[in-house]
Structures are given as C-alpha cells and as structure tokens.
Amino acid sequence: MPKTSGVSTATTKASPAFGSELRRWRTLRRVSQLELANRAGTTQRHLSFMEQGRSHPGRAIVLRLAESLRLTLRERNALLLTAGYAPAYEETRYDAPAFAPVREAMERVIEGHLPYPALVLRRPGRVVAANRAFSVFLEGCAPHLLEPPIDLLRVMLHPEGIAPRIDNLAQWGRHVIDNLRLLAVQSPDRRLDALVQELAGYVPEAPADQADQAYLGFAVPMRLRLPEGELRLMTALTSFATAVDVTVAESVLESFLPADAESAEILAARDRLAAERDEPRLLAGL
CATH class of the missing domain: 1.10.260.40 (lambda repressor-like DNA-binding domains)
Incomplete structure (x- = not known):
C-alpha cells in the first residue's frame, strides 16, 4: 500500500x-x-x-x-x-525514500547479527530483508517457495521447504503454530485463520511419549539437519513498541541463536566461507 x-x-x-x-x-x-x-x-x-x-x-x-x-x-x-474519520496512522512502503532511515537501521541490526541468521519480517511471515546466514534456511527449498516475497512460515513448515530436514518438526512446528493461533485470537483475520489451517496441515502430531523431548528446559529449539551436522537454534523476536506507522508496527526483527557450541561453530564456519567468497552481508531480491 x-x-x-x-x-x-x-x-x-x-x-x-x-x-x-x-x-x-x-x-x-x-x-x-x-x-x-x-x-x-x-x-x-x-x-x-x-x-x-x-x-x-x-x-x-x-x-x-x-x-x-x-x-x-x-x-x-x-x-x-x-466512526467516519480518516485514518490516524500512515502506512509507508518499506522501499519508500521516507522510510530509508528506519530500513537502514533494521538492516544494520540484522547484518550485525552475523554469523547467525537474522531477518526483518512483516507479520506474520513475509521476509522483507535478511542477512546472508539466512540462506541456511533456503537450501533445498522448492523454487515456488523462494519466489518473492518469501514467506518464512511456509519455508519452515511446507513439505517442499526445510520441514523434511527438521528432526523435531512435530514439537517445534506445533509451537510455531500455537503462537500464530494466539496472534489470530488477538487480531482476528480470515487470511490469518486460513494460514493457520494450511500450516497446521503440514505438521504431524507429536507422539505422547516424545512431547517433552525437544525442550531445552527454557525454549523449544529447531533441530535442523545439515551436511556439517545438526544445527540447533532458538528464536528471538524484537518489535517496535512505540511505532506510529503501520509498517513499523507490523515489522519484527527475528534472530536465530545457536543453542549449543557445535551449532555456533557450524554457523561461524559457514560465514567465514561466505566472507572468503566475498558474498554480500545482506541478501537481495527477497
């Protein structure tokens, strides 16, 4: 808009x-x-x-x-x-010149998060910008899931995305969907309800005897299989509490943190290789 x-x-x-x-x-x-x-x-x-x-x-x-x-x-x-009144809050396009200071600040944050994946999302899952470490989630995905704008939730949970490589898909995926359902309750929207229904159909039920096996005690990590080994990641979200623009208010910074030393080293080694190849620190065309 x-x-x-x-x-x-x-x-x-x-x-x-x-x-x-x-x-x-x-x-x-x-x-x-x-x-x-x-x-x-x-x-x-x-x-x-x-x-x-x-x-x-x-x-x-x-x-x-x-x-x-x-x-x-x-x-x-x-x-x-x-009530018959004009809107009070503007909605500025992410690529608008007036939005440049905010956009650049967001991009600096996710760039500084390297070697760990980080991205700017337009809720609930549209990827607006991402650092190069985010490419770990794009490997092996079907081309139709990578057509801009990329939807993070579909990349994660769709059978043609990285879902087949998530060892704890049932536990982790249900946690993601539960959070999405909570958002749908807080801000009812038919499109969001349809998305929840779609994504829920991709995630299997966790066996009762495995319900707690994926927990670290304080978080539900994603366990992603890579050629280098298993990548265990926790998610952190940052929102803008004092926003007075719809675009800013609906934007979040999502970062993925290694849950163990082995995962941290896998990501660090990947980023060193990307730096040697002189790959840009931010991904384009998302």
Whole structure:
C-alpha cells in the first residue's frame, strides 16, 4: 500500500457499524463496559450509548478506546473509518525514500547479527530483508517457495521447504503454530485463520511419549539437519513498541541463536566461507 499523503482529521459520513465494531472488540478482549470506560476516560453510560448507536463518538474518544482495547495501528485505523474519520496512522512502503532511515537501521541490526541468521519480517511471515546466514534456511527449498516475497512460515513448515530436514518438526512446528493461533485470537483475520489451517496441515502430531523431548528446559529449539551436522537454534523476536506507522508496527526483527557450541561453530564456519567468497552481508531480491 503506498504511503498516504498525510494524516487528516476530516470526518466522512458516520457509519452505524462503529457501535457493533466497538462491542465486538470489547467482547473479544473480555472487557466490561465499566472497565473499558474507566480505561478510556469516559462513562459507562456514554460507552453504552456509543455501542447502541445513540451517541456519535468524537475522534479523540475513538482513539482512546482503540488504545485501551490494545488494537494494532491497522485496527485503530479501521475503527476510525467505521466512526467516519480518516485514518490516524500512515502506512509507508518499506522501499519508500521516507522510510530509508528506519530500513537502514533494521538492516544494520540484522547484518550485525552475523554469523547467525537474522531477518526483518512483516507479520506474520513475509521476509522483507535478511542477512546472508539466512540462506541456511533456503537450501533445498522448492523454487515456488523462494519466489518473492518469501514467506518464512511456509519455508519452515511446507513439505517442499526445510520441514523434511527438521528432526523435531512435530514439537517445534506445533509451537510455531500455537503462537500464530494466539496472534489470530488477538487480531482476528480470515487470511490469518486460513494460514493457520494450511500450516497446521503440514505438521504431524507429536507422539505422547516424545512431547517433552525437544525442550531445552527454557525454549523449544529447531533441530535442523545439515551436511556439517545438526544445527540447533532458538528464536528471538524484537518489535517496535512505540511505532506510529503501520509498517513499523507490523515489522519484527527475528534472530536465530545457536543453542549449543557445535551449532555456533557450524554457523561461524559457514560465514567465514561466505566472507572468503566475498558474498554480500545482506541478501537481495527477497
């Protein structure tokens, strides 16, 4: 979506959908009218009238309600639209000139993570940028999975991706899907539900007697078979808590950390070889 030309406070025709949307979000968040009213600095009576369509909300109260309900920036924009107001938060293209400082900062972080894999994701799994160590996940993948934009979740769990080389696919894959289901509960979306259903179909059930065998005691590592040996990796995610742009808010930095010394050495040796070949530190065309 192209960057908007600026944030406007202009009011369009009010929509009766606002009340039902507000009630839907309040129900999803399991918040009473009184609790939400207190959070947003209004009265339960006023909130009730808004949900019934008897009172048209001002723009400021819509934003306070959206924040109190912990909606994403995209969801806040959508709620504003149902109330008849223009979106408050811009969505800047990743390759837009105005986004260059943010993009360069993200890329410096993942480049500095070498020799370990790291990437910038647009949730839930679109790869925006990655360092060269990320190529360990692309080896042997079917060409259709590598067509831009690459979807990390499909690369990981699809039978034609690296799934056949993940020794603990049942345990690790279910952990990934459970986290995705949690995101779908927090931010309902039919496309996300469809993705969860698709990915769940790729991952086998873990035998009951093996349910705990893949745990380190504090994390669920991926156990990836390579010619050099088994690579055991843990995942860390970094998000942008104070974002006021939809693109930034929906971006995360995902890094893969070695879970043992052997894995660290495998990645270090691969990166030394890549450096000798003068391969770029960042992958292009993702």
